[in-house]
Amino acid sequence: MLTQLSRFGTITKLNVKSIRLKQITRFFMKGSALQGTLRGGALGLETHIEVESSEPPEKIRHLIKMGGQTCFTLQSLINPVPVKTSVTLNGEPLVL
Numbered sequence: 001m002l003t004q005l006s007r008f009g010t011i012t013k014l015n016v017k018s019i020r021l022k023q024i025t026r027f028f029m030k031g032s033a034l035q036g037t038l039r040g041g042a043l044g045l046e047t048h049i050e051v052e053s054s055e056p057p058e059k060i061r062h063l064i065k066m067g068g069q070t071c072f073t074l075q076s077l078i079n080p081v082p083v084k085t086s087v088t089l090n091g092e093p094l095v096l
Helices: 002-011 057-070 072-078
Strands: 016-030 039-053 087-089 092-094
Touching: 002 016, 002 057, 039 057, 039 072, 057 072
Parallel strands: none
Antiparallel strands: 016 039, 087 092
């Protein structure tokens, strides 16, 4: 997301002195590896953004909105996408 914030700020010529971003993602894992029931996933994502700028709050709100809307990873979590996996073993396809 930080890349998108920087990109959008540059495109719109916003006067931004600095942007700091901290993300906390919480995960879980449950089940048994030996029994083949092990599963993992995400419990949530928290994003904390610190901006230093002389721009009005409305412009910074818009910057943050556009950063979130154009962040590929964030949007993939919000709107899940199809996932395809293919495997080869010793150069031969391995059916999963």
